[in-house]
Amino acid sequence: MKNLIFLGGTMGVGKTATARALQALLPDCVFLDGDWCWDMKPFTVTEETKAMVTDNIVHLLRNFLRCSAFQNVVFCWVMHEQAIADGLLSALAGEDFRFWNFSLTCTGEALAARLQKDVAAGIRKADITGRSLPRLPLYEQVASRKLDVSSRTAEEAAGLLAAFVTEQPILEGAVFDMDGLLFDTERLCIEATDWAGEQMGIGKAGWMNYRTLGTNNAETRRLWLAEFGPEFDYSRLSALVSEYTRRYLAEHPLPVKPGLYELLDFLDGRGLPLAVASSSDEQTVLRHLERAGIRERFRAVVCGNQIARSKPAPDIYLAACARLGVDPARCAAVEDSRNGLWSAANAGCFPLMVPDLWQPDAETARFLSDKATTLSDLIPWFAAHISPKVG
Numbered sequence: 001m002k003n004l005i006f007l008g009g010t011m012g013v014g015k016t017a018t019a020r021a022l023q024a025l026l027p028d029c030v031f032l033d034g035d036w037c038w039d040m041k042p043f044t045v046t047e048e049t050k051a052m053v054t055d056n057i058v059h060l061l062r063n064f065l066r067c068s069a070f071q072n073v074v075f076c077w078v079m080h081e082q083a084i085a086d087g088l089l090s091a092l093a094g095e096d097f098r099f100w101n102f103s104l105t106c107t108g109e110a111l112a113a114r115l116q117k118d119v120a121a122g123i124r125k126a127d128i129t130g131r132s133l134p135r136l137p138l139y140e141q142v143a144s145r146k147l148d149v150s151s152r153t154a155e156e157a158a159g160l161l162a163a164f165v166t167e168q169p170i171l172e173g174a175v176f177d178m179d180g181l182l183f184d185t186e187r188l189c190i191e192a193t194d195w196a197g198e199q200m201g202i203g204k205a206g207w208m209n210y211r212t213l214g215t216n217n218a219e220t221r222r223l224w225l226a227e228f229g230p231e232f233d234y235s236r237l238s239a240l241v242s243e244y245t246r247r248y249l250a251e252h253p254l255p256v257k258p259g260l261y262e263l264l265d266f267l268d269g270r271g272l273p274l275a276v277a278s279s280s281d282e283q284t285v286l287r288h289l290e291r292a293g294i295r296e297r298f299r300a301v302v303c304g305n306q307i308a309r310s311k312p313a314p315d316i317y318l319a320a321c322a323r324l325g326v327d328p329a330r331c332a333a334v335e336d337s338r339n340g341l342w343s344a345a346n347a348g349c350f351p352l353m354v355p356d357l358w359q360p361d362a363e364t365a366r367f368l369s370d371k372a373t374t375l376s377d378l379i380p381w382f383a384a385h386i387s388p389k390v391g
Contacts, residue, residue, distance in 0.1 A: 002065055003072045003165055004097040008079030008144060009104035010135040011128060012115040014154055015076040018104060021158035026072040026165065030064050034077030058091040065095050080138045082363065100165055101144040101366060104157065108133055110150040140313060143363035146348045147329060160329045171385040173326030174267065175317060178278035178285055180336040180356035184255035188248060189241065196240035202228065213358060214311045214339030216279040216304030254291045259376030264297050266379050271391035277320040279304035279311055300324055312342035317349055338364055352378060
């Protein structure tokens with residue numbers, strides 16, 4: 001099957017250079033730049049010209065996808081809004097290809113330095129920094145796997161992208177979520193929240209857990225107050241949920257997810273360094289890991305109360321990878337929630353999913369590296385992707 005590779009990123013981040021380098025690495029590859037279709041003077045943005053440009057891009061992509069001479073089609077454009085990629089893909093419905101969506105990101109400092117260099121060389125106008133920098137955070141809302149190029153050359157970035165597309169064995173670490181993935185605690189939390197809601201007179205409130213899957217306590221609190229008002233006693237709710245959970249676990253074993261020990265045994269045998277990145281607080285995470293007898297399996301544990309921005313921001317996965325000493329682009333992230341999977345993709349990891357309470361929507365499904373029914377079902381994927389350097 002042919003590969004259609006989208007490469008997005010704000011102006012000056014290095015899309016064109018990286019796409020050119022990627023074209024040199026992939027066999028039978030064509031490179032298309034959306035900006036070619038906007039190379040007009042004067043530069044005119046109207047509904048008519050936008051529709052025309054989109055139609056031209058789709059026409060080119062479709063023709064190259066249908067041409068027997070090409071196996072890989074690389075398309076780069078700014079694509080800072082989800083609707084841009086969605087519109088192109090919708091227009092290509094019926095074509096046969098495997099879709100890859102990447103966004104190049106970098107720090108604001110690195111981007112500003114690159115843009116200033118281009119301005120000094122006469123390549124860009126002086127206003128480019130003010131137009132490009134504000135777009136950086138928009139890519140966290142785009143369903144794509146991110147690649148930080150702050151300290152990477154175009155050739156280095158292209159090498160990693162080619163490894164993704166050709167599924168080379170480059171994996172050097174793995175990070176796991178906890179609730180709903182390692183342990184069947186999300187359902188327990190729903191029961192506890194139902195009970196707590198009844199005690200507080202708001203009725204069964206376990207449905208709120210679907211809204212807060214993968215978020216840390218600060219973000220969860222914000223969502224509850226947004227739903228029930230600023231005067232809602234979230235502290236009492238949390239205390240009641242904790243009380244119910246403590247009583248349950250005092251009488252029942254911690255519910256471990258199927259395949260957990262089998263997968264950990266396999267990864268231990270391959271010498272892959274592991275971490276936990278959970279939105280729950282540190283005390284709860286460590287208590288659960290100890291109770292299940294798997295605390296020592298993980299070299300690092302990063303918890304929601306240690307990170308300022310909650311999932312789907314990439315912060316917790318970036319922190320976990322840093323503690324493992326592993327490049328996010330060479331690290332798997334195993335998750336069950338939308339927020340968690342987007343966090344992993346925004347960090348640039350390989351997002352793997354074992355569904356619990358939620359099945360992936362179309363946007364999320366596009367960037368998954370694999371989806372399995374149980375944790376042990378992921379063993380073949382890990383076996384195929386672990387780097388020979390590991391172990």
